[in-house]
Amino acid sequence: MTASTxxxxxxxxxxxxxxxxxxxxxxxxxxxxxxxxxxxPGIIEKLDYLxxxxxxxxxxxxxxxxxxxxxxxxxxDYQSIMDEFGTMEDWExxxxxxxxxxxxxxxxxxxxxxxxxxxWFVNARDPDSDYHDYYIWKNGRADVGGFTGHLxxxxxxxxxxxxxxxxxxxxxxxxxxxxxxxxxxxxxxxxLNWENPxxxxxxxxxxxxxxxxxxxxxxxxxxxxxxxxxxxxxxxPPLNSTEVWETFDGPRMQEFLDTMHDRVLxxxxxxxxxxxxxxxxxxxxxxxxxxxxxxSTLFHFDHVLLDHGGEIWETNEWTLNDLRDSFNRxxxxxxxxxxxxxxxxxxxxxxxxxxFGNDGEYREESAKLLATLIFTLRGTPYIFQGAEIGMTxxxxxxxxxxxxxxxxxxxxxxxxxGEIEDFDDxxxxxxxxxxxxxxxxxxxxxxxxAGFTDGEPWxxxxxxxxxxxxxxxxxxxxxxxxxxxxxxxxxxxxxVSDVMVYGDYEVLINDHxxxxxxxxxxxxxxxxxxxxxxxxxxxxxxxxYEVDFNPHDMEAELxxxxxxxxxxxxxxxxEAFDLRPWEARIYRLK
Ligand code: TEU
Ligand code: CA
Numbered sequence: 407m408t409a410s411t412x413x414x415x416x417x418x419x420x421x422x423x424x425x426x427x428x429x430x431x432x433x434x435x436x437x438x439x440x441x442x443x444x445x446x447p448g449i450i451e452k453l454d455y456l457x458x459x460x461x462x463x464x465x466x467x468x469x470x471x472x473x474x475x476x477x478x479x480x481x482x483d484y485q486s487i488m489d490e491f492g493t494m495e496d497w498e499x500x501x502x503x504x505x506x507x508x509x510x511x512x513x514x515x516x517x518x519x520x521x522x523x524x525x526w527f528v529n530a531r532d533p534d535s536d537y538h539d540y541y542i543w544k545n546g547r548a549d550v551g552g553f554t555g556h557l558x559x560x561x562x563x564x565x566x567x568x569x570x571x572x573x574x575x576x577x578x579x580x581x582x583x584x585x586x587x588x589x590x591x592x593x594x595x596x597x598l599n600w601e602n603p604x605x606x607x608x609x610x611x612x613x614x615x616x617x618x619x620x621x622x623x624x625x626x627x628x629x630x631x632x633x634x635x636x637x638x639x640x641x642x643p644p645l646n647s648t649e650v651w652e653t654f655d656g657p658r659m660q661e662f663l664d665t666m667h668d669r670v671l672x673x674x675x676x677x678x679x680x681x682x683x684x685x686x687x688x689x690x691x692x693x694x695x696x697x698x699x700x701x702s703t704l705f706h707f708d709h710v711l712l713d714h715g716g717e718i719w720e721t722n723e724w725t726l727n728d729l730r731d732s733f734n735r736x737x738x739x740x741x742x743x744x745x746x747x748x749x750x751x752x753x754x755x756x757x758x759x760x761x762f763g764n765d766g767e768y769r770e771e772s773a774k775l776l777a778t779l780i781f782t783l784r785g786t787p788y789i790f791q792g793a794e795i796g797m798t799x800x801x802x803x804x805x806x807x808x809x810x811x812x813x814x815x816x817x818x819x820x821x822x823x824g825e826i827e828d829f830d831d832x833x834x835x836x837x838x839x840x841x842x843x844x845x846x847x848x849x850x851x852x853x854x855x856a857g858f859t860d861g862e863p864w865x866x867x868x869x870x871x872x873x874x875x876x877x878x879x880x881x882x883x884x885x886x887x888x889x890x891x892x893x894x895x896x897x898x899x900x901x902v903s904d905v906m907v908y909g910d911y912e913v914l915i916n917d918h919x920x921x922x923x924x925x926x927x928x929x930x931x932x933x934x935x936x937x938x939x940x941x942x943x944x945x946x947x948x949x950x951y952e953v954d955f956n957p958h959d960m961e962a963e964l965x966x967x968x969x970x971x972x973x974x975x976x977x978x979x980x981e982a983f984d985l986r987p988w989e990a991r992i993y994r995l996k
Contacts, residue, residue: 416908416928422623422677422702422786423745424907425462425510426894429790431753432469432491433477434847437859444847444858446492446500453503455876459794459887460894463510463677465625467753469497473523475594476572476811477845478514479627480521484612501620510622512677517609518631519595526608527596531582542588542599542634545643546579558586565643568650573816576650588638590631590653592811600632600662601639613670623677623702630682630694633658654684660693660700667700679747681705688739696743703745703786708732710755718816719826719835726939729762730913730922737784737911746785750776751793756843758790760799764941764988769796771988774889774968775937778990781893782926782935784911789890791848795879796886799843800868802836805829809865813840851877884970892966902965902994905931914952920944921985925953925995932995934962938985948980955995962993 436448446469456464468478471486478488487494504511520527529537546562557564558579565586568576570593577586578593588597598605613624633656637645663680671678678701680694686706695701709732712724736746750758759765763772773796780787800807808814813836820826837843842865849871850857856871868874879887897906909926920940926933932955938944948957957980967975968990975991985991 416904418697419908420702420745421675422463424898424903425786426460426781426897427463427465427512427786427788428456428459428461429465429467429752429788431467431791431845433467433864434845434858435791436848436850437861437863440859440861441490442859442861442863443490445490446487446496450496450500450503453500453507456504456509457507460891460898461509461789462898463512463622464504465512465679465788466514468514468516473521473594475521475592477809479516480519480523480592480595481516482521482523483525485615498619505620510677512623512625512679513616513621514627515613515624515629516627517598518628519589519591519597522594522596530596531580533583536604538583539602540599540605541596542638543580543583543585544577544588544638546577546586547643566638566646567648568653571650572812573819588634590628590650592815597631597634600634600658606662606665610666610669613666617670617674617676621676624679626678626680626701628683629663629680629701630655630659630684630686632656632662651684654682655686655690663694663700671700678702679704683707685711688735691736691739692744695740695745699744703747705747705749705752706736708735709750713761714839715835717820717835718813718839719832721835721838726919726922727917729939730916733783734913734916737913741784741910746783747788748780748783748785749788749790750780751790751844752788753790753844754841755790756839756841757797757799758793759796760843761838762939765796765798768941768988769798770884770886771968771986771990773886775939775988775990777886777890777893778935778966778968778992779922779937781897782906782924782933782992784907784909784926787897790844792844794887794890795849795874795876797846797849797874798868798870799837800846800866802833802840802842807866808836808840808842809845810841813842849875851875889966889968896965896992902931902933904928905933909933912953915946915949918944918946921946923948932960933965934991934993934995936985936991936993938987938989941987943984943986945982945984947982957995960995962995965992965994967991 433444435444436452437444438447469487469491470481471483471488472478472481487497501511526537526540529535530541544565546558549561549563564575564577570576572592576590579586589595631653635652635656637647680701682704695704712728713722715722740746758776759773763776826832847858847863847867852872852875855863856867879885905926905928909928912925914923921938921944923936950956962978964976
C-alpha cells in the first residue's frame with residue numbers, strides 16, 4: 407500500500423468526512439406527552455444535550471406517516487409526519503433548533519418500498535389505475551413445490567422462491583388483482599417498481615421537496631435493492647430464482663443512482679449515505695461512493711454479519727481476526743477513492759458493548775475501546791443513541807417482550823411449524839441478535855422509566871438504568887460519556903484532527919489474536935492506535951519491518967488512554983509492552 411501525499415488526501419476534504427454522526431431512533435429517545443412513545447418535541451427538549459455531547463450531524467430514523475408494521479420503515483405518506491411523533495411544525499422547529507446549534511440533519515429515505523397503506527399502493531390494487539405499475543405485480547407459477555398452496559390460489563406457487571428478509575415468501579397474493587406483489591421485507595412493505603419512470607420522478611421530486619425545506623442530506627435505506635434482476639423485470643412469471651441475494655446491486659442500480667445524483671443531489675452540498683445490503687466487491691463500492699460516484703459514503707454489513715447465523719436465533723463465534731479482516735478490507739479498499747462509514751451499532755443491531763465488548767466487569771473499558779476504534783479508523787464515525795453511555799442488550803425473557811417484526815415473524819413461523827419446540831431453546835440467540843436490543847428506551851436517569859416517559863413505555867426499559875444513565879455518566883468525569891467527548895475533541899479540534907480524519911490506515915501485526923494496532927499517517931503526522939480485545943493482559947510490540955519509519959527511534963506521546971494517563975501508558979517502549987484488559991491507547995509518534 408503506497409501512502410498518498412498529504413495534498414492528495416486533503417484535496418478531497420468534505421464537511422461530512424470531518425463530522426461525527428449521532429443517530430436518533432425517535433420512538434425510543436424521549437417521550438413528552440406520556441403515551442410511552444418518543445416524539446419530536448422530545449428530541450427538541452434534548453437539543454442542548456446533543457450540543458453538549460458535541461456531535462455534528464443527526465441522522466433521524468423515519469418520522470413519516472406510517473402504520474408502523476416496521477416502525478416507520480413502512481411509509482404511508484412521504485411528506486407528512488407520523489401523528490405519534492408530532493406535527494410538521496414540530497419537525498420544522500427541530501430543524502431550526504439543530505441548525506441554530508450548527509448541527510446538521512439527515513433524514514431517512516425509504517424508497518425501495520412503501521407501506522401497503524400508501525395511497526399509491528391503495529390505488530395500485532386497481533389494475534386500470536396509473537398507479538398499478540408503481541409496484542411489481544407478477545403471475546404465480548404452477549405448483550412447483552416450495553411455498554405452495556395455502557398462500558394464493560390452489561395449485562399456484564408464488565412467482566419465484568425468494569424468501570423475504572423478515573421470513574416467509576417475498577410475494578403476497580392479491581385477490582382483487584389476481585396477481586402477486588413483491589415485498590422483500592414485510593407483507594405490508596410492497597416494493598416499488600423502479601423500472602417505471604413515473605416512480606423515479608415522484609421520488610426525485612419528493613427528495614427535492616425535503617431538501618428545499620433545508621435538510622442536509624439522506625440516509626438511503628437498502629438503496630442497492632432498487633433495481634431488480636432481469637429474471638423478474640423481464641419475465642412474467644419470473645424465471646426461476648431461489649436466492650433473494652440476486653436483488654443486490656441489480657442491473658440498473660448505477661444508472662438509477664447516477665440519475666438521482668444528477669437530478670437531485672449534484673447542485674447541492676448534501677450528504678448522501680447509502681445502506682448497501684450484501685457483501686459487495688470494492689469495484690462496485692467505488693462505483694457508488696468514489697470521486698465520480700453518486701453517493702458520499704455507504705453502510706456495508708461485513709462486520710455485523712460475522713456473529714449472525716442463518717436464522718434470527720442462530721449465532722456464530724467471531725474472533726478479532728474476523729473483525730479486523732472485515733475492516734481491513736474496507737480501509738484498504740477505499741483508501742485511494744471512496745469514503746467509509748464507521749459504525750458498530752444502529753437501530754438494527756444489538757448493542758455494541760454487549761456484542762464486541764464485555765458488558766459485565768469491563769463494560770466501561772470495553773465501551774471506551776470500541777469508541778476509540780470508531781473514532782480512529784478512516785471514515786465518518788457514527789454513534790447510535792445510548793452508545794455514549796455504554797447501554798447494553800436487554801435481558802429478554804419471553805416472546806411477548808419483543809416488538810420487532812424481524813424477530814417475531816420468523817419465531818412465530820418456526821414455533822407453528824414445529825421447527826423449534828420451545829421459546830427457551832432460542833432465547834439466548836434472540837437476546838444476542840434481536841434488533842429490539844437497540845430499541846429499548848434511552849436511559850436518561852435512574853427514575854422509574856429512566857426519564858424516558860411518564861407513561862408506559864412501548865418497549866421495556868432496561869432494568870440496569872439505575873446504574874447506566876445519562877445523568878450518572880455526565881456526573882462522573884471518567885465515564886464513557888466524557889471519553890466520547892474527548893475523542894470528538896481530538897478528531898475535530900486538535901493538532902491531530904487532520905491525520906485522524908484523512909490519514910492513511912496501516913495495520914500492524916495483522917494476526918495478533920488479542921491486539922489490534924494500526925498507524926494513521928498524513929505527511930509527517932503519525933498516530934498509533936493500539937487496542938486489547940481481551941479480558942486479560944496482552945503482550946504486544948510495534949514491529950519495525952511493517953512500517954516505513956522506525957517506531958523504536960520515535961517518541962510516543964500519549965493522547966488518550968481508557969485507563970487514564972498513568973505511567974504505564976505514558977512511558978511506553980515500542981519494542982515490547984503490555985496492555986491491560988480492554989485497554990485502548992492513542993499515541994502521536996514524533
Ligand atoms: O435495514 C435493512 C436490513 O438489512 C435489516 O433489516 C437487516 O435485515 C437487519 O439489520 C439484520 O438484523 C433497513 C432498515 O435499517 C431496517 O430498520 C428496516 O427494517 C429495513 O431496511 C426495511 O426498510
Ligand atoms: Ca409521545
